Amino acid sequence: DAKTTQPPSMDCAEGRAANLPCNHSTISGNEYVYWYRQIHSQGPQYIIHGLKNNETNEMASLIITEDRKSSTLILPHATLRDTAVYYCIVNGRDDKIIFGKGTRLHILP
Amino acid sequence: GAGVSQSPRYKVAKRGQDVALRCDPISGHVSLFWYQQALGQGPEFLTYFQNEAQLDKSGLPSDRFFAERPEGSVSTLKIQRTQQEDSAVYLCASSLLFDRGEQYFGPGTRLTVT
Numbered sequence: 001d002a003k004t005t006q007p008p009s010m011d012c013a014e015g016r017a018a019n020l021p022c023n024h025s026t027i028s029g030n031e032y033v034y035w036y037r038q039i040h041s042q043g044p045q046y047i048i049h050g051l052k053n054n055e056t057n058e059m060a061s062l063i064i065t066e067d068r069k070s071s072t073l074i075l076p077h078a079t080l081r082d083t084a085v086y087y088c089i090v091n092g093r094d095d096k097i098i099f100g101k102g103t104r105l106h107i108l109p
Numbered sequence: 110g111a112g113v114s115q116s117p118r119y120k121v122a123k124r125g126q127d128v129a130l131r132c133d134p135i136s137g138h139v140s141l142f143w144y145q146q147a148l149g150q151g152p153e154f155l156t157y158f159q160n161e162a163q164l165d166k167s168g169l170p171s172d173r174f175f176a177e178r179p180e181g182s183v184s185t186l187k188i189q190r191t192q193q194e195d196s197a198v199y200l201c202a203s204s205l206l207f208d209r210g211e212q213y214f215g216p217g218t219r220l221t222v223t
Contacts, residue, residue: 034210043113043200043214044152087151091210096142096165099151 003027003090009104018075020103022088025069031092033064035073037084038102044087047073083107111135113215115201121221122191130186130218134203141184142212143176144200152200158184191222 005023012018024033034049048055048062050071055062061074075082087102114133122128134141140159144152145168155174157165160181169176173191178184188195198219202212 032210043202043216044212046211046213049210085151089210096154096157096168097210097212098154101151 003031003098004088004100006086006088006100006103008101009106011106011108012075012078013108014080015077018078018082018105018107020073020075020086020088020105021070022072023070024088024090027068027090028092031090033062033068033071034089034091034097035060035062036087036089036099037082037105038087039081039084044099047086078105078107080107080109113201113203113213115199115215115218117218118216119219119221121223124191124193124222126191127187127189128191128220130188130199130220132184132186132201132215134182134184134201135205135213136182138203138205138213139181140204140206140212141178142202142204143184143186144202145170146198146200146217148197155186155199188220191220193222196220196222 032049032051035047036044038044048060050062064071085102085104087099089097091097116131142157143155146152154168156176158178161178173189175187198217200217202214204212
């Protein structure tokens with residue numbers, strides 16, 4: 001079973017920041033938080049990952065709480081092309097990744 | 110550069126037929142993964158290779174499913190005597206080193222068993 005809890009769906013207005021939450025209260029010390037997204041009819045796409053510190057790359061920012069029990073993926077300026085299912089995954093680097101149901105993000109024009 | 114490619118993109122098989130699905134990972138990627146994705150669900154892990162060694166096949170649903178990666182690059186997922194419940198998208202992913210978390214996925218093969 002997935003070790004994370006995400007809302008099933010969210011809406012965000014185009015041009016605004018999309019903030020996608022994820023709860024992972026049972027995360028252990030050596031486990032990372034990974035985010036993927038899957039646009040309709042495509043394979044999943046790796047976005048970002050982190051252990052303790054906040055991370056940023058060209059796609060998104062990842063904010064991890066100090067107790068590591070939750071995190072937020074931030075898409076700073078959402079576009080229609082960001083419409084996708086977003087998966088938050090917790091795993092140790094030697095473990096197989098387990099996708100849950102994810103959050104279906106709708107970007108509204 | 111070239112990403113992960115899979116072929117065929119679509120496959121229709123009659124129940125009982127054998128099928129073979131091909132995955133070309135990103136050049137130089139050590140690890141290769143296969144997933145099965147049913148409609149409306151997240152991908153589910155099937156099997157994992159590190160170079161040519163199949164290190165984890167715990168997700169293969171039955172002994173009708175077989176995967177190989179004989180030279181440590183291209184991989185084939187074979188399904189024997191296909192059943193209707195095998196209808197799904199089969200995804201392949203690769204990663205550069207032994208980190209299983211940062212994977213790069215192909216577009217998938219949609220298998221329909223009639």
